[in-house]
Amino acid sequence: ELVERVMAQFAEKILAGKRVVITAGPTREAIDPVRYLSNHSSGKMGFALAEAAAQAGADVVLVSGPVSLPTPVGCLRVDVDSAEEMKAAVMSAVADSDVFIACAAVADYRAEKIADQKIKKKTDTLTLNLIKNPDILAEVSALSKRPYCVGFAAETEQVLTHAEDKLTRKKLDMIFANDVSRSDIGFGCENNAITALIRRGNGVEQQDLPAQPKRTLARALIQLIAKEYTPHHG
Amino acid sequence: ELVERVMAQFAEKILAGKRVVITAGPTREAIDPVRYLSNHSSGKMGFALAEAAAQAGADVVLVSGPVSLPTPVGCLRVDVDSAEEMKAAVMSAVADSDVFIACAAVADYRAEKIADQKIKKKTDTLTLNLIKNPDILAEVSALSKRPYCVGFAAETEQVLTHAEDKLTRKKLDMIFANDVSRSDIGFGCENNAITALIRRGNGVEQQDLPAQPKRTLARALIQLIAKEYTPHHG
Numbered sequence: 001e002l003v004e005r006v007m008a009q010f011a012e013k014i015l016a017g018k019r020v021v022i023t024a025g026p027t028r029e030a031i032d033p034v035r036y037l038s039n040h041s042s043g044k045m046g047f048a049l050a051e052a053a054a055q056a057g058a059d060v061v062l063v064s065g066p067v068s069l070p071t072p073v074g075c076l077r078v079d080v081d082s083a084e085e086m087k088a089a090v091m092s093a094v095a096d097s098d099v100f101i102a103c104a105a106v107a108d109y110r111a112e113k114i115a116d117q118k119i120k121k122k123t124d125t126l127t128l129n130l131i132k133n134p135d136i137l138a139e140v141s142a143l144s145k146r147p148y149c150v151g152f153a154a155e156t157e158q159v160l161t162h163a164e165d166k167l168t169r170k171k172l173d174m175i176f177a178n179d180v181s182r183s184d185i186g187f188g189c190e191n192n193a194i195t196a197l198i199r200r201g202n203g204v205e206q207q208d209l210p211a212q213p214k215r216t217l218a219r220a221l222i223q224l225i226a227k228e229y230t231p232h233h234g
Numbered sequence: 235e236l237v238e239r240v241m242a243q244f245a246e247k248i249l250a251g252k253r254v255v256i257t258a259g260p261t262r263e264a265i266d267p268v269r270y271l272s273n274h275s276s277g278k279m280g281f282a283l284a285e286a287a288a289q290a291g292a293d294v295v296l297v298s299g300p301v302s303l304p305t306p307v308g309c310l311r312v313d314v315d316s317a318e319e320m321k322a323a324v325m326s327a328v329a330d331s332d333v334f335i336a337c338a339a340v341a342d343y344r345a346e347k348i349a350d351q352k353i354k355k356k357t358d359t360l361t362l363n364l365i366k367n368p369d370i371l372a373e374v375s376a377l378s379k380r381p382y383c384v385g386f387a388a389e390t391e392q393v394l395t396h397a398e399d400k401l402t403r404k405k406l407d408m409i410f411a412n413d414v415s416r417s418d419i420g421f422g423c424e425n426n427a428i429t430a431l432i433r434r435g436n437g438v439e440q441q442d443l444p445a446q447p448k449r450t451l452a453r454a455l456i457q458l459i460a461k462e463y464t465p466h467h468g
Contacts, residue, residue, distance in 0.1 A: 035271065039269045117390045128364060
């Protein structure tokens with residue numbers, strides 16, 4: 001903890017004066033008043049990024065789904081539940097921001113209709129009709145005046161293929177890919193390993209960051225973003 | 235905390251030598267490696283019951299879904315994720331037990347098929363086919379040599395009607411009904427209010443326990459169970 005504080009004090013303020021918006025955690029999509037759909041995101045990576053960005057001097061807005069984590073020092077935290085709520089909070093926070101990091105594991109689908117009352121288990125089977133949630137990162141990336149856009153690709157197979165596809169399709173500046181099928185890194189773990197794909201004109205540069213605690217990895221990722229970020233976007 | 239410890243020391247050992255199995259928390263039903271279905275149960279009520287039962291002298295096995303709670307002193311805790319896992323743990327623990335308290339909010343349905351890989355969001359809509367989970371409490375209640383069976387009914391409407399129906403249908407000895415549509419009690423709250431329905435021959439007796447902290451309510455419920463419990467079941 002002392003080491004952390006000393007490191008924080010000596011950290012170069014490489015994002016001084018920059019406004020950074022970061023999403024973290026899962027979203028919860030209600031099915032009825034008691035049941036929901038969610039995913040295994042712990043929020044640790046997004047919170048570590050928010051902490052690292054604040055230590056680098058940025059004004060950080062952290063839009064978080066339901067997680068059990070303390071707010072990093074120096075961050076303005078906005079708690080949300082569903083993807084729709086997260087989108088509203090992000091769209092409000094992202095105006096005039098310099099960097100947007102979409103680290104939340106936003107639920108891709110939500111229930112077409114949320115039941116007012118607890119669904120009774122009358123039948124042996126139940127069909128849940130789901131509709132697509134808004135793609136928050138793609139919507140931010142499509143803004144006419146937009147921040148530097150960084151995405152995450154948490155995949156279980158063909159990790160780099162899916163990540164590069166997402167980088168291109170959503171017109172991102174950078175994407176961090178990780179393999180959540182590995183039990184030693186990713187969801188719920190203390191460690192993470194990332195492959196960063198960085199857009200360079202028409203090409204893509206790849207940088208590998210080996211498995212390490214999420215907090216030190218977050219500092220490396222924030223350094224990478226600060227180095228790559230050029231304030232000519234929009 | 236001191237008061238708690240003193241009260242615990244002076245508590246009558248009304249369940250001394252009895253074996254009590256308690257389930258707590260939600261279950262999580264995987265959809266694919268990252269997504270799941272769950273519900274808003276915090277596990278607080280079940281953990282408070284386990285603590286109160288242990289303080290009353292019982293040997294307690296606490297079968298818990300995924301929650302963020304410390305294990306109550308003197309309880310043997312078994313952590314599980316899905317309803318199927320909870321059923322296996324309960325069926326193993328419940329043999330030769332005296333009392334079974336089903337406090338977990340077991341997911342009523344699970345995915346018919348768990349995808350091996352993360353489902354890609356290719357389509358605008360998605361249909362999830364769900365099948366019914368095992369009814370752990372009904373299965374314990376149907377055992378030829380069975381413990382005193384206590385259920386919970388967390389309802390959002392017609393609370394007592396649904397609770398009495400559950401008491402009869404699952405052939406329980408007692409059921410604790412609570413209205414989870416009230417924001418001041420129930421899921422995630424510190425307080426809870428319970429109406430106990432107790433089978434008396436062909437009739438049902440009703441006892442109301444007003445809103446109070448879950449830990450003091452748990453002691454009252456354990457006292458009620460100890461008073462009603464008669465070891466002639468099976």
